[in-house]
Amino acid sequence: MKKVAVVASLVMVLLGALISMAASRDVRLGYLRNDLHHLAAWVAMDKGFFREEGVNVEIAGIFNAGPEEMTAFASRSLDMGYLGVAPSATGLANRSARIRAVALANAEGSSVVVRKDSAIKEVRDLAGKTVAIPGYSSVQDFLLRKALEAAGADPKKVNIIAIKPPEMIVALNAKQIDAFIAWEPHPSKAVTMGIGRVLISSPMIWKDHPCCVVAVDDSFYKENPQVVKSFLKAHIRATAYIKKNPEDALRIGMKYTGMDEATVREAISHIQYHYFAKEDDIKEYVRYLLKFGYVKSMNVDEFAREYLDLKAIKEVVQ
Amino acid sequence: MRYLPILCVVVIWQVLSFSGVIPGNRLPSPVNIILGFTELLTQGLPPGYALAGHCIASLKRVLSGLAIAIVTALPLGIAMGYWTRARNYLTPFVEIIRPIPPLAWVPIAILWFGIGDRSSSFIIFLGAFFPILLNTIGGVLSINRRLIESSIILGAKKRALFTKVLLPGAMPSIITGVRIALGIGWMTLVAAEFTGVKSGYGLGYMIMTARDIQRPDQIIAGMVVIGMIGYAMDFGIRQMEHKILKWR
Numbered sequence: 001m002k003k004v005a006v007v008a009s010l011v012m013v014l015l016g017a018l019i020s021m022a023a024s025r026d027v028r029l030g031y032l033r034n035d036l037h038h039l040a041a042w043v044a045m046d047k048g049f050f051r052e053e054g055v056n057v058e059i060a061g062i063f064n065a066g067p068e069e070m071t072a073f074a075s076r077s078l079d080m081g082y083l084g085v086a087p088s089a090t091g092l093a094n095r096s097a098r099i100r101a102v103a104l105a106n107a108e109g110s111s112v113v114v115r116k117d118s119a120i121k122e123v124r125d126l127a128g129k130t131v132a133i134p135g136y137s138s139v140q141d142f143l144l145r146k147a148l149e150a151a152g153a154d155p156k157k158v159n160i161i162a163i164k165p166p167e168m169i170v171a172l173n174a175k176q177i178d179a180f181i182a183w184e185p186h187p188s189k190a191v192t193m194g195i196g197r198v199l200i201s202s203p204m205i206w207k208d209h210p211c212c213v214v215a216v217d218d219s220f221y222k223e224n225p226q227v228v229k230s231f232l233k234a235h236i237r238a239t240a241y242i243k244k245n246p247e248d249a250l251r252i253g254m255k256y257t258g259m260d261e262a263t264v265r266e267a268i269s270h271i272q273y274h275y276f277a278k279e280d281d282i283k284e285y286v287r288y289l290l291k292f293g294y295v296k297s298m299n300v301d302e303f304a305r306e307y308l309d310l311k312a313i314k315e316v317v318q
Numbered sequence: 319m320r321y322l323p324i325l326c327v328v329v330i331w332q333v334l335s336f337s338g339v340i341p342g343n344r345l346p347s348p349v350n351i352i353l354g355f356t357e358l359l360t361q362g363l364p365p366g367y368a369l370a371g372h373c374i375a376s377l378k379r380v381l382s383g384l385a386i387a388i389v390t391a392l393p394l395g396i397a398m399g400y401w402t403r404a405r406n407y408l409t410p411f412v413e414i415i416r417p418i419p420p421l422a423w424v425p426i427a428i429l430w431f432g433i434g435d436r437s438s439s440f441i442i443f444l445g446a447f448f449p450i451l452l453n454t455i456g457g458v459l460s461i462n463r464r465l466i467e468s469s470i471i472l473g474a475k476k477r478a479l480f481t482k483v484l485l486p487g488a489m490p491s492i493i494t495g496v497r498i499a500l501g502i503g504w505m506t507l508v509a510a511e512f513t514g515v516k517s518g519y520g521l522g523y524m525i526m527t528a529r530d531i532q533r534p535d536q537i538i539a540g541m542v543v544i545g546m547i548g549y550a551m552d553f554g555i556r557q558m559e560h561k562i563l564k565w566r
Contacts, residue, residue, distance in 0.1 A: 067530040074343050096343045096532035130516060135530040136364050156366065162530065163433065163514035176432040176516060293365035294531045
């Protein structure tokens with residue numbers, strides 16, 4: 001009797017192990033609230049691409065900005081996430097979280113917005129004014145400074161403050177700030193609400209600049225490389241779907257942001273959905289982080305290699 | 319000798335961090351926090367914004383909110399302490415508004431006053447007003463009734479009664495109220511600044527920036543600065559208390 005019991009339990013344990021290996025591992029995913037840059041994630045969820053590739057995605061967090069999502073990575077609450085290059089690179093550089101960027105989510109898709117009736121006609125006119133960014137060391141922080149320098153204005157002469165995007169339009173309207181830079185759909189929303197107009201957009205500041213990436217927790221990546229690959233397959237399918245089915249992508253964008261059609265349509269028109277990131281672009285970001293003192297000194301090339309890992313997506317695309 | 323336990327905790331903490339038991343990205347070591355603090359002093363956070371500037375901006379906001387609270391709560395408190403009718407009619411208002419935490423007012427404050435100094439001073443005012451009001455009322459009520467009656471019999475006019483009898487009599491309680499108000503105001507201010515400040519200066523705003531660039535060592539260094547300033551202000555008030563109440 002005892003022998004039977006022992007053998008039976010061993011069989012149960014083995015079966016259990018086999019079953020859990022075969023079953024898909026949950027991916028705890030994070031993304032930014034109302035950030036149309038992350039449309040591929042929403043499309044993959046809505047059309048069932050993740051499910052078809054055998055990935056169980058659990059939404060573990062919807063965040064107001066990149067740094068908040070990085071804090072979630074640091075506390076091991078996320079396995080994968082969509083967020084900007086700048087906050088994810090800063091987090092890795094400051095050793096707050098061990099993540100790798102395994103794919104691009106989008107390029108471009110940010111704009112500087114001023115009040116509709118404002119006297120500000122060029123970027124140079126922002127000197128001495130108050131401009132809001134979503135947070136320090138964000139993609140938009142970089143873009144704003146890059147635009148100011150290109151226009152010959154000194155970023156130090158501009159009052160740059162950080163407020164969360166939902167509050168930017170209100171602050172602009174109330175004349176608390178003179179301009180803001182944010183990701184879509186906030187600039188488009190300011191325009192469709194009749195409050196603001198676009199001063200300058202991504203393509204004029206840095207054509208084709210990478211914006212958001214698909215990031216993965218390093219330990220999760222090492223333990224579940226297949227899951228990450230399957231996730232990326234779904235991400236690639238979703239990215240292609242957006243190009244081929246703009247009307248359905250628009251519907252999904254409206255569903256996940258709750259915003260009206262005009263705003264979402266305008267916003268999507270400014271975003272480029274690609275999935276390949278270029279190492280040179282990453283190095284450009286890192287140099288900026290160093291220049292503005294957001295990270296301590298480091299070897300740019302080494303860091304870019306540590307941050308960007310395109311091995312998986314290259315295998316998938318083959 | 320009093321500080322020995324704290325010192326022991328810090329040493330143990332450093333050892334645990336150094337050996338890796340405490341992960342550095344969740345809780346920085348004391349040494350890293352001190353290094354982060356020196357960066358706050360030398361580089362500033364965001365880079366270029368000096369720590370002194372943050373301290374001064376936050377202090378200005380809290381002191382102006384506190385000043386408005388004192389100027390409004392003191393007369394109202396004395397009136398409510400002296401006149402029973404006033405106390406009865408106004409207390410319901412007080413009891414309904416008082417329990418609302420000042421932080422809950424932040425969205426409304428921003429709607430009314432924007433993201434400048436006025437909205438944070440308003441939040442401070444809300445936090446500071448009620449302790450001062452209630453302590454003033456209590457202070458007036460605790461004055462020996464005979465003292466008041468004698469003053470009236472001896473011919474004291476209302477004004478003299480208020481300033482020479484009621485105010486000094488309630489002063490110990492009032493000062494306690496101001497101490498509490500300052501503490502609450504200081505705590506509330508920092509959180510109120512999280513939503514953003516127009517001038518770009520403020521200790522709460524500085525901590526939010528440290529969070530943005532993911533430097534927990536500077537977050538904690540900022541928290542220590544806030545704690546120390548709060549302690550110093552409370553110490554200052556207690557010194558003033560000795561001087562003002564010398565007549566006791």
